[in-house]
Amino acid sequence: MTIRIETDRVTAMYGKFTAVKGVSLKFPTNRVHALIGPSGCGKSTFLRTLNRMHEMSPGGWITGQVLLDGQDIYAPEVNAMQLRRRVGMVFQKPTPFPTMSIFDNVAAGVRVNGRRSRRDLSHIVERSLRQAVLWDEVKDGLNRSALALSGGQQQRLCIARTLAPEPEVLLLDEPTASLDPQGTQRIEELLFELRNNFTIVIVTHNLHQAARVSDTTTFFYLGTMVEHGPTKELFTTPGNDQTEAYITGRFG
Amino acid sequence: MTEPDSPAPPRHPPALERKSYGDRIFKGMLTVAAVGLPVLLGFLVFELFAGSREAIARFGFGFVTSSTWDPVAEQFGAWPLIFGTLMSAALALMIAVPLSLGVAIYLTEFAPVRLRQPAAFVIELLAAIPSVVYGLWGIFVLIPVLKDSVFPLLQSVLGFLPFFQGPIYGPSMLSASIILAIMVMPYIMAVSREVLLAVPASQREAALGLGATRWEAVVTTVVPYARSGLIGAVILGLGRALGETMAVTMLIGNRHEIAASLFAPGYTMAAAIANEFSEAVTDIHLSSLAYVALLLFLITVLINAGARLLIWRVSRGTTAGSRVL
Amino acid sequence: MVMVLASTVVIAVLPLVFILGTLIVKGAGSLSATFFVASSVPAGQTGGGVGHAIVGTLVIVGMACLMGLPLGIGAGIYTAEYPGTRLATACRFVADVMNGTPSIVIGVFAWAWIVARQGHFSAYAGSVALAILMIPMVMRTTEEMIKLVPHSLREAALALGYPRWRATLTVVLRTALPGIVTGTLLAVARVAGETAPLLFTALGSQYFSLDVSRPMAALPLVVFTYATGPYQEWHRLAWATALVLIIVVLVLSLAARLATRQRYQRN
Numbered sequence: 001m002t003i004r005i006e007t008d009r010v011t012a013m014y015g016k017f018t019a020v021k022g023v024s025l026k027f028p029t030n031r032v033h034a035l036i037g038p039s040g041c042g043k044s045t046f047l048r049t050l051n052r053m054h055e056m057s058p059g060g061w062i063t064g065q066v067l068l069d070g071q072d073i074y075a076p077e078v079n080a081m082q083l084r085r086r087v088g089m090v091f092q093k094p095t096p097f098p099t100m101s102i103f104d105n106v107a108a109g110v111r112v113n114g115r116r117s118r119r120d121l122s123h124i125v126e127r128s129l130r131q132a133v134l135w136d137e138v139k140d141g142l143n144r145s146a147l148a149l150s151g152g153q154q155q156r157l158c159i160a161r162t163l164a165p166e167p168e169v170l171l172l173d174e175p176t177a178s179l180d181p182q183g184t185q186r187i188e189e190l191l192f193e194l195r196n197n198f199t200i201v202i203v204t205h206n207l208h209q210a211a212r213v214s215d216t217t218t219f220f221y222l223g224t225m226v227e228h229g230p231t232k233e234l235f236t237t238p239g240n241d242q243t244e245a246y247i248t249g250r251f252g
Numbered sequence: 253m254t255e256p257d258s259p260a261p262p263r264h265p266p267a268l269e270r271k272s273y274g275d276r277i278f279k280g281m282l283t284v285a286a287v288g289l290p291v292l293l294g295f296l297v298f299e300l301f302a303g304s305r306e307a308i309a310r311f312g313f314g315f316v317t318s319s320t321w322d323p324v325a326e327q328f329g330a331w332p333l334i335f336g337t338l339m340s341a342a343l344a345l346m347i348a349v350p351l352s353l354g355v356a357i358y359l360t361e362f363a364p365v366r367l368r369q370p371a372a373f374v375i376e377l378l379a380a381i382p383s384v385v386y387g388l389w390g391i392f393v394l395i396p397v398l399k400d401s402v403f404p405l406l407q408s409v410l411g412f413l414p415f416f417q418g419p420i421y422g423p424s425m426l427s428a429s430i431i432l433a434i435m436v437m438p439y440i441m442a443v444s445r446e447v448l449l450a451v452p453a454s455q456r457e458a459a460l461g462l463g464a465t466r467w468e469a470v471v472t473t474v475v476p477y478a479r480s481g482l483i484g485a486v487i488l489g490l491g492r493a494l495g496e497t498m499a500v501t502m503l504i505g506n507r508h509e510i511a512a513s514l515f516a517p518g519y520t521m522a523a524a525i526a527n528e529f530s531e532a533v534t535d536i537h538l539s540s541l542a543y544v545a546l547l548l549f550l551i552t553v554l555i556n557a558g559a560r561l562l563i564w565r566v567s568r569g570t571t572a573g574s575r576v577l
Numbered sequence: 578m579v580m581v582l583a584s585t586v587v588i589a590v591l592p593l594v595f596i597l598g599t600l601i602v603k604g605a606g607s608l609s610a611t612f613f614v615a616s617s618v619p620a621g622q623t624g625g626g627v628g629h630a631i632v633g634t635l636v637i638v639g640m641a642c643l644m645g646l647p648l649g650i651g652a653g654i655y656t657a658e659y660p661g662t663r664l665a666t667a668c669r670f671v672a673d674v675m676n677g678t679p680s681i682v683i684g685v686f687a688w689a690w691i692v693a694r695q696g697h698f699s700a701y702a703g704s705v706a707l708a709i710l711m712i713p714m715v716m717r718t719t720e721e722m723i724k725l726v727p728h729s730l731r732e733a734a735l736a737l738g739y740p741r742w743r744a745t746l747t748v749v750l751r752t753a754l755p756g757i758v759t760g761t762l763l764a765v766a767r768v769a770g771e772t773a774p775l776l777f778t779a780l781g782s783q784y785f786s787l788d789v790s791r792p793m794a795a796l797p798l799v800v801f802t803y804a805t806g807p808y809q810e811w812h813r814l815a816w817a818t819a820l821v822l823i824i825v826v827l828v829l830s831l832a833a834r835l836a837t838r839q840r841y842q843r844n
Contacts, residue, residue, distance in 0.1 A: 355585045380830040530780065556676075
């Protein structure tokens with residue numbers, strides 16, 4: 001089992017405020033990893049250190065190392081923009097670009113990386129939309145505005161857009177938080193498909209979702225990593241009192 | 253995982269993102285534009301001072317209090333202009349404030365919802381009419397009506413006051429003030445409407461919940477809450493009235509004198525600049541007009557700064573008063 | 578009491594009705610093909626038109642846009658992009674000061690800067706004055722419109738590997754564009770009707786001219802000259818010119834406001 005992402009004592013700060021304290025973790029390739037914990041526990045901030053989005057927040061900076069395939073992504077020679085094409089990210093609220101068509105939305109991340117022929121692009125757009133299980137719903141209206149789609153469709157469109165540049169890792173920040181149960185179910189089924197080709201890290205505060213979709217789960221509390229392990233073990237026999245209190249619903 | 257004796261991981265300082273060339277060029281261009289504004293204003297202040305240097309050196313602060321304006325004798329004093337400016341603006345506000353606050357309160361609190369947008373829209377169109385068109389309308393429509401019926405009526409009713417005595421002129425302080433009132437009304441109305449809209453609904457509901465009628469809720473809660481913002485809106489209108497040029501130039505009669513009667517002609521700072529600047533031949537005349545412009549600029553800056561401060565206190569975070577009108 | 582308030586609305590709306598009414602009654606009859614094409618005729622003669630002033634207004638306002646829009650929009654993007662910086666705060670403050678500055682003072686400034694130095698009146702001095710009037714308005718709307726774009730859109734673009742400048746231009750600015758266009762149209766409508774800043778910069782002219790280094794006519798200047806002149810014929814032309822001017826200004830601002838309204842309703 002190869003390790004795709006490894007973090008070494010990652011501490012993430014906003015100015016003087018420390019949001020994540022010294023987290024060291026390993027994420028094996030082609031697995032789904034869930035990050036759980038109460039709001040404000042630092043799980044989203046930690047996720048954002050994995051594709052260097054954290055440094056775009058005001059005052060955001062980190063200490064420690066994040067290794068992608070053994071390479072330090074914060075090394076001076078690494079181009080953050082290239083990195084983000086390898087480590088895609090999907091956000092809590094669907095964020096289709098409102099001025100672009102469905103096609104252009106999916107193609108956006110590819111186009112920014114250099115010019116491609118129209119045929120290449122169509123091919124990539126179709127592949128990505130199929131991967132995101134959206135193709136059949138939108139194939140007849142690729143030139144429509146992305147805003148015409150339902151919330152769940154928009155989120156799958158955003159996943160397709162993230163998949164288009166062929167990333168190795170997919171970071172999802174509470175991707176179903178703003179969706180109805182049906183939309184949530186579609187996304188969870190989709191994650192099940194995608195785990196064959198991608199390493200997925202998902203932040204969620206829906207414990208059932210973490211239990212359903214992930215292979216390993218990490219529990220965060222007050223900026224520190226409390227417990228990390230295979231999902232089944234963590235949920236059935238938690239090794240830590242705080243973890244147990246959280247997953248049994250006594251706080252958070 | 254990590255060996256206990258492994259070296260400490262490297263620190264990543266703020267601003268990790270090494271800027272690409274595109275980013276640098278982009279930020280550079282934006283910075284040039286952003287620096288341009290303060291530079292432009294600085295240059296404006298500098299040019300006004302430089303232009304009025306001669307007049308400042310010759311007349312000093314006495315320029316403000318002297319009433320002589322004699323281009324031939326090269327004696328200049330701006331007191332009648334300053335007085336006319338303040339007087340016309342004050343009269344205009346006396347007419348415009350009750351009206352525009354009434355409109356703003358009615359439109360935000362009482363009007364049928366279907367009426368609110370269109371009415372606000374129409375009144376904002378008033379703000380779009382060019383000053384010179386108001387002036388044209390004032391000369392040929394408003395002044396005849398005022399001179400022939402309104403002013404004589406005013407004189408017969410209020411003639412015991414010094415303001416309404418003496419011969420009736422068409423172009424006069426009062427005519428200019430009335431056109432000014434019509435012109436500043438949309439500004440005051442639009443800003444105070446935004447201020448009233450920024451009053452939290454909870455304020456209203458609390459009063460209504462205590463059994464107040466709508467009217468009582470407005471008088472006891474909404475207006476007091478918005479008070480400083482409303483005052484700000486009025487002061488913003490004052491700033492507009494002080495600087496308004498064309499319509500006033502066309503209606504005030506343009507005489508460098510202070511008359512007690514509102515039916516007599518007067519002059520304002522802006523109107524004097526508009527009328528005399530391109531005809532001034534001596535340097536000291538030009539310099540005096542530039543001095544007038546400098547004073548006008550300083551007055552409006554002070555007034556606008558005060559207004560923004562008051563509006564900001566009510567509608568913190570919103571942009572009431574800053575938008576394009 | 579409420580009825581009293583309601584009546585204030587009527588009183589406030591009346592002037593608009595009156596002004597538009599008189600303009601149409603007194604101005605519409607003089608509108609003809611010649612009126613739009615011909616230039617002024619010497620005082621005392623009848624006929625003539627404002628073709629020279631229509632072209633003049635287009636040229637002067639067009640040049641003002643060329644100068645004012647890049648500066649205003651650029652400064653607006655800067656203040657929205659780097660909101661906490663000292664420069665952004667200074668920019669906002671300066672824009673508010675300039676917005677409240679009487680246009681006649683801006684005219685004096687443009688005169689001192691350009692006309693006095695060069696020793697002659699010119700159309701581009703007028704354009705500079707109008708541009709200075711536009712900049713703060715355009716800057717403020719640009720900033721506000723960019724702020725309305727959800728932060729998540731920018732993040733989404735950055736997470737796709739967009740460099741910051743491309744995220745700003747192709748996603749954020751593109752999304753804010755309709756609002757910025759609206760604000761720009763309103764600013765153009767406002768400066769197109771301005772007379773005071775042109776009085777001693779562009780000065781006005783009787784003749785058709787495309788030479789921007791010489792005095793040039795503009796619609797508001799024509800209205801002013803004709804309205805304050807002694808001849809009946811001039812007064813007739815003043816009404817017609819004012820009608821043309823107000824149609825230009827109202828169409829611009831109506832279009833701008835309707836466009837914004839529709840967009841808000843759709844969202």
